[in-house]
Amino acid sequence: MLTFDSPVFAAYALAASAMVLLAVATAWITVIQMMRHKAGYRAPEDAKKTPLNPVPAEGQVGAFEPVERYRRIMANHLENIPFFLVVGLLFVLTGPGLVLAQWLFYGYAISRIFHFLAYATGQIHDIRATFWTIGSVIIVAMAVIVLMTALSSI
Amino acid sequence: MLTFDSPVFAAYALAASAMVLLAVATAWITVIQMMRHKAGYRAPEDAKKTPLNPVPAEGQVGAFEPVERYRRIMANHLENIPFFLVVGLLFVLTGPGLVLAQWLFYGYAISRIFHFLAYATGQIHDIRATFWTIGSVIIVAMAVIVLMTALSSI
Amino acid sequence: MLTFDSPVFAAYALAASAMVLLAVATAWITVIQMMRHKAGYRAPEDAKKTPLNPVPAEGQVGAFEPVERYRRIMANHLENIPFFLVVGLLFVLTGPGLVLAQWLFYGYAISRIFHFLAYATGQIHDIRATFWTIGSVIIVAMAVIVLMTALSSI
Numbered sequence: 408m409l410t411f412d413s414p415v416f417a418a419y420a421l422a423a424s425a426m427v428l429l430a431v432a433t434a435w436i437t438v439i440q441m442m443r444h445k446a447g448y449r450a451p452e453d454a455k456k457t458p459l460n461p462v463p464a465e466g467q468v469g470a471f472e473p474v475e476r477y478r479r480i481m482a483n484h485l486e487n488i489p490f491f492l493v494v495g496l497l498f499v500l501t502g503p504g505l506v507l508a509q510w511l512f513y514g515y516a517i518s519r520i521f522h523f524l525a526y527a528t529g530q531i532h533d534i535r536a537t538f539w540t541i542g543s544v545i546i547v548a549m550a551v552i553v554l555m556t557a558l559s560s561i
Numbered sequence: 562m563l564t565f566d567s568p569v570f571a572a573y574a575l576a577a578s579a580m581v582l583l584a585v586a587t588a589w590i591t592v593i594q595m596m597r598h599k600a601g602y603r604a605p606e607d608a609k610k611t612p613l614n615p616v617p618a619e620g621q622v623g624a625f626e627p628v629e630r631y632r633r634i635m636a637n638h639l640e641n642i643p644f645f646l647v648v649g650l651l652f653v654l655t656g657p658g659l660v661l662a663q664w665l666f667y668g669y670a671i672s673r674i675f676h677f678l679a680y681a682t683g684q685i686h687d688i689r690a691t692f693w694t695i696g697s698v699i700i701v702a703m704a705v706i707v708l709m710t711a712l713s714s715i
Numbered sequence: 716m717l718t719f720d721s722p723v724f725a726a727y728a729l730a731a732s733a734m735v736l737l738a739v740a741t742a743w744i745t746v747i748q749m750m751r752h753k754a755g756y757r758a759p760e761d762a763k764k765t766p767l768n769p770v771p772a773e774g775q776v777g778a779f780e781p782v783e784r785y786r787r788i789m790a791n792h793l794e795n796i797p798f799f800l801v802v803g804l805l806f807v808l809t810g811p812g813l814v815l816a817q818w819l820f821y822g823y824a825i826s827r828i829f830h831f832l833a834y835a836t837g838q839i840h841d842i843r844a845t846f847w848t849i850g851s852v853i854i855v856a857m858a859v860i861v862l863m864t865a866l867s868s869i
Contacts, residue, residue, distance in 0.1 A: 408563075408564075409563065409716075409717065409808055410716075410808065411808065411809070411864055411865065411868040412868065414868075414869065416808075417865045417868040417869050418865075418869070420805050420808075420861055420862075420864070420865040420868075421862065421865035421866060421869065423801065423802070423805060423861070424802065424805065424858045424859075424861040424862040424865060425862065427798045427801065427802045427854065427858040428855065428858050428859075428862070430794070430798055431798065431851060431854055431855055431858070434794055434795075434851065435851070438844075448840070449787055450784070450787060450834070450837070450840070450843075451780070451837075452837045452838070452839055452840065453840045455839050455840070457839045457840060457841045458841055459840065459841045459844070460840065460841070472605070476604070479603055479604060481794055485639055485793055485794065485797075486584070486588055486635055486639065487588075488798075489639075489643040489646070489797040489798075489801070490581045490584055490585065490642075490643075490646075492797070492798075492801040493577065493581065493643070493646040493647065493650075493801065494577070494578065494581045496650075496801075496804075497574050497577060497578065500563055500564065500565065500570075500574075501565070526604070529604070529605075529606045530606070531606055531609055531611045532602070532604070532606065532607045532609070532611060532613065532614060533611045533612055533613045533614070535604075536592075536613070543585060543588065543589070546581065546585055547582065547585055550578045550581040550582050550585070551578075551582075553574055553577070553578040554574075554575065554578040554579065554582070556565055556574070557565065557571045557572075557574040557575035557578060558575060560565040560566065560568075560571040560574075561568065561571050561572065561575065562717075562718075563717065626759070630758070633757055633758060639793055640738070640742055640789055640793065641742075643793075643797040643800070644735045644738055644739065644796075644797075644800075647731065647735065647797070647800040647801065647804075648731070648732065648735045650804075651728050651731060651732065654717055654718065654719065654724075654728075655719070680758070683758070683759075683760045684760070685760055685763055685765045686756070686758070686760065686761045686763070686765060686767065686768060687765045687766055687767045687768070689758075690746075690767070697739060697742065697743070700735065700739055701736065701739055704732045704735040704736050704739070705732075705736075707728055707731070707732040708728075708729065708732040708733065708736070710719055710728070711719065711725045711726075711728035711729035711732060712729060714719040714720065714722075714725040714728075715722065715725050715726065715729065
């Protein structure tokens with residue numbers, strides 16, 4: 408079942424790798440924001456003069472909203488994506504129908520990408536919450552199916 | 562080995578899906594706490610008047626202990642559960658005995674649920690630390706078995 | 716493909732279990748730092764007198780740099796390691812050559828261990844950033860290969 412010849416697994420692998428790239432992209436944007444603004448660094452040693460930081464800025468270390476925004480996005484990713492990645496794989500092993508699996512995998516990925524865009528552009532909470540809820544419900548649905556399948560196998 | 566016909570895998574899938582549901586439930590409780598208390602929101606835009614937030618409260622955005630408690634629980638989950646999920650799957654692939662596997666998988670799940678309950682109800686640190694330690698030792702045990710199996714296969 | 720008889724999978728399992736142990740070790744060092752310094756605890760109830768904390772210290776709860784350092788290291792692990800663990804497993808399923816797989820898996824593990832050492836000892840940001848970048852690029856490379864394989868299978 409865990410082979411790229413299986414359309415269900417291929418759909419999972421597509422959504423999963425896209426989600427990993429989304430999370431890594433968020434980390435890179437955080438880095439870019441820190442470098443652009445010379446602010447939002449976290450460790451005391453980041454205020455030191457170094458080859459990559461020849462002229463340290465006053466207040467370079469500390470909370471800075473354009474960086475904090477991406478840290479909040481990352482925190483939100485971390486509460487979601489790792490669970491999708493694992494429960495999605497276990498869901499593949501329950502042998503779901505292809506159409507259902509595609510709706511859940513692609514629906515999750517799309518909802519997460521829209522959540523990212525809504526958060527990054529500072530949309531109102533209602534919009535962000537809607538996309539978050541879609542993704543969260545999909546994780547719950549897959550987890551419940553895995554749980555029921557496991558219970559009926561024991 | 563990764564099939565629900567395998568009792569070891571079914572035990573893993575049961576514990577894993579329960580842990581995903583515990584993490585998602587923690588996120589939902591955080592949301593419910595924010596909505597109930599109209600406090601503890603994080604992003605500046607969450608203070609705006611919107612259809613779901615028609616009368617924004619003073620101080621709606623910012624740290625608020627009844628919400629922060631669930632954020633700390635989530636932070637603790639994130640340092641634990643994703644590692645359990647992956648190392649548990651790899652442990653299944655080492656072909657462990659069923660009784661050992663059940664003790665480790667169910668022991669982890671039960672210790673995590675009790676950790677959650679102890680944290681949510683504000684029990685003293687000693688109790689929380691005890692449940693945390695049980696879960697952490699189980700992860701270490703499984704990781705060491707996977708590591709040894711990998712080393713002896715190379 | 717997901718069997719310890721496969722050298723690619725064994726290399727993955729070795730790197731993956733080492734990374735789980737690194738993350739758990741970081742959590743344990745955080746605990747040890749809190750106990751040694753009697754500081755850096757997080758929950759209000761951690762200031763209470765208990766059998767394990769018979770003489771609570773003034774200011775025991777709150778940010779304390781020698782503890783915060785390991786929390787930052789853990790936060791960095793969490794933005795990296797879970798994604799490596801899952802995308803590494805999916806990468807195994809793409810059937811990569813052994814030498815490439817070993818370079819990526821061991822390269823990631825070594826870069827992460829060096830990142831940990833650089834962060835724990837307060838090295839300048841440039842050094843930490845270099846090791847972080849190596850690990851991040853490896854995750855991206857594997858995710859792109861998984862994505863391309865999935866796309867060409869659909």
